[in-house]
Amino acid sequence: MSKVDIVFLNNKAMEELGVLDMEACIRDVERVYVINQTGDIIAPGKCVMRWGKTTEDENTLGRINAMPGYIGGEYDMAGIKWIGSGPQNYKKGLPRASVTMVLNDPDTKLPVCIADGTAVSTMRTGASGGVAIKLLAKSDASTMLICGAGAQAPTQLAAALLGRPSIKKLYVYDIILANAERFAAATREKYPELEVIPTMDVEAATRDSDIIDCVTLASEPFIKGEWLKKGALVMNMADYEVDYECVRRASKICVDYWDNIKHRMISTVAFMWRDGLIKDSDIHAELGEILNGTKSPRENDDEIIYFNAVGAGILDIAITARCYRDAKAQGKGITLPYWE
Numbered sequence: 001m002s003k004v005d006i007v008f009l010n011n012k013a014m015e016e017l018g019v020l021d022m023e024a025c026i027r028d029v030e031r032v033y034v035i036n037q038t039g040d041i042i043a044p045g046k047c048v049m050r051w052g053k054t055t056e057d058e059n060t061l062g063r064i065n066a067m068p069g070y071i072g073g074e075y076d077m078a079g080i081k082w083i084g085s086g087p088q089n090y091k092k093g094l095p096r097a098s099v100t101m102v103l104n105d106p107d108t109k110l111p112v113c114i115a116d117g118t119a120v121s122t123m124r125t126g127a128s129g130g131v132a133i134k135l136l137a138k139s140d141a142s143t144m145l146i147c148g149a150g151a152q153a154p155t156q157l158a159a160a161l162l163g164r165p166s167i168k169k170l171y172v173y174d175i176i177l178a179n180a181e182r183f184a185a186a187t188r189e190k191y192p193e194l195e196v197i198p199t200m201d202v203e204a205a206t207r208d209s210d211i212i213d214c215v216t217l218a219s220e221p222f223i224k225g226e227w228l229k230k231g232a233l234v235m236n237m238a239d240y241e242v243d244y245e246c247v248r249r250a251s252k253i254c255v256d257y258w259d260n261i262k263h264r265m266i267s268t269v270a271f272m273w274r275d276g277l278i279k280d281s282d283i284h285a286e287l288g289e290i291l292n293g294t295k296s297p298r299e300n301d302d303e304i305i306y307f308n309a310v311g312a313g314i315l316d317i318a319i320t321a322r323c324y325r326d327a328k329a330q331g332k333g334i335t336l337p338y339w340e
């Protein structure tokens, strides 16, 4: 007899448990942002194990990051996200990012679940973008540009369309045109009502877009602030993708987790803080502060807003905890005896 069991959930089991339900993931992400503001979390920060010395090396040689945490509220779960990034994996037909989630009982601290978190990660990043769009995009945003047609792009779009169903035109820019074209073809099939335009002319696409959502591996900015039109929301979801002018032109600088952004030090707004060009007090809000009503969302359709998300393991832990509890209730997954 095992005294301690672990539930193992592979990618199929996670799908059966609703990990691909974007509306549910948006609800989870909103709750995590709000719970974060109450302080009922433990988030010691991301531990980055990178190959090479520079961000450029990291983007070719890869990394494995550990993101431990505890999320309170209705989730009441501890755990860790262990995420590998192998930028050369495509040569072997494997995805760049692979995620293993371990959940731990917050009382005994024992592991209770091991789950594939690869979809959790793309869903929660999409959901974070979706929450930002709900709160910060122009009310009638109709044109969006997605930069980086990789694993994150489909969930960024799915969440964006929930946040602004008014989006009718989508530009897709990628440093590899074939990636943009492949994503465009899949998107046209999934959303036939959407006009989808793969493009290499990032300037023209930016100038025409209400929402510019960057999910690339760029370590040099490719979006210029001078191109942003009135009312634009520029979303810096990864590294150094947009120039300082995008931040300077913004009437609001919004983030998911400001301390994590400064700790990770890879994004535009982090570099500006490091260079003394912005102060802590220049950050208008974390999304949780807008959701709990202490800070304002977008106030008019003219302001330019900059958003940067770095993510946090507690987002993945919350979604995985929901799937784990459903698995227990429904008898899904494989129960492994841990200590016999």
Ligand SMILES: NC(=O)c1ccc[n+]([C@@H]2O[C@H](COP(=O)([O-])OP(=O)(O)OC[C@H]3O[C@@H](n4cnc5c(N)ncnc54)[C@H](O)[C@@H]3O)[C@@H](O)[C@H]2O)c1
Residues within 6 Å of the ligand: 096, 097, 121, 125, 128, 147, 148, 149, 150, 151, 152, 153, 173, 174, 175, 176, 179, 215, 216, 217, 218, 219, 222, 237, 238, 239, 309, 310, 311, 312
């Ligand atoms: N903010 C968060 O919470 C969060 C969460 C997950 C991933 N990310 C980041 O999002 C980024 C994308 O992740 P992914 O899983 O989609 O990666 P991916 O490797 O699947 O796709 C990246 C895409 O970006 C393109 N690209 C690379 N450099 C580019 C450039 N300079 N200009 C335009 N396109 C470029 C690639 O050709 C590729 O199609 C990564 O940097 C990742 O670290 C952020």
